[in-house]
């Protein structure tokens with residue numbers, strides 16, 4: 001097990017005595033919102049959840065979409081998909097675009113009240129002729145029917161992700177619209193055969209962000225890390241339910257050894273069943 005999972009990390013741990021800014025990613029802020037206990041275990045004690053396998057197909061889709069929109073960024077032209085949805089915009093041209101898209105770098109802002117250096121890597125940013133920016137996130141899935149933004153755990157996380165990016169860009173002095181866009185690609189399963197290729201339906205889903213929660217939650221996250229006590233766990237979490245069930249099984253008393261009288265009784269019951 002130790003070969004795959006490092007139980008105690010020694011880097012990226014919050015030190016309550018330090019005056020240095022603490023780097024906090026958008027995804028770790030989301031971890032705090034999902035479960036303060038897991039956030040505390042990870043950021044304060046260095047015990048993170050086991051990693052998940054990489055979503056390599058989604059990563060491939062992201063990379064290709066970036067290349068495709070970059071062609072229009074270089075020419076400052078509207079992508080046909082944007083035109084199809086009536087959007088008068090072009091991909092935003094800015095010298096920091098590469099950095100803003102880079103994992104572990106992203107758009108950054110030092111939030112002085114918490115001393116958190118908050119960061120998150122955007123997929124894209126579009127700009128309308130009035131100079132206003134729109135955050136864009138690429139998403140890939142494969143489901144029957146139309147893709148919509150639903151009231152699910154994952155889609156709520158996508159909404160928050162968009163809102164943090166909008167907040168970060170605003171803190172960097174840009175004028176950012178509340179309206180962001182999800183470029184959602186949906187792999188078709190209704191084809192006759194695979195034939196070495198996936199075909200996607202591509203859709204733009206607008207979303208109106210409401211990021212007024214971000215600063216308050218940064219403050220709460222800071223309080224959590226400073227507290228020195230383990231916060232409560234999330235009410236519904238498969239990991240903890242699994243941990244609890246495994247613990248109970250491991251600590252269950254072993255069944256008592258059968259006595260000679262019980263063995264005789266069991267044998268008699270079995271032979272009665274045979275006849």
Ligand code: SF4
Nearest residue numbers: 035038233237239240
């Ligand atoms: S409830 Fe889930 S998220 Fe929270 S500490 Fe347990 S495993 Fe982590």
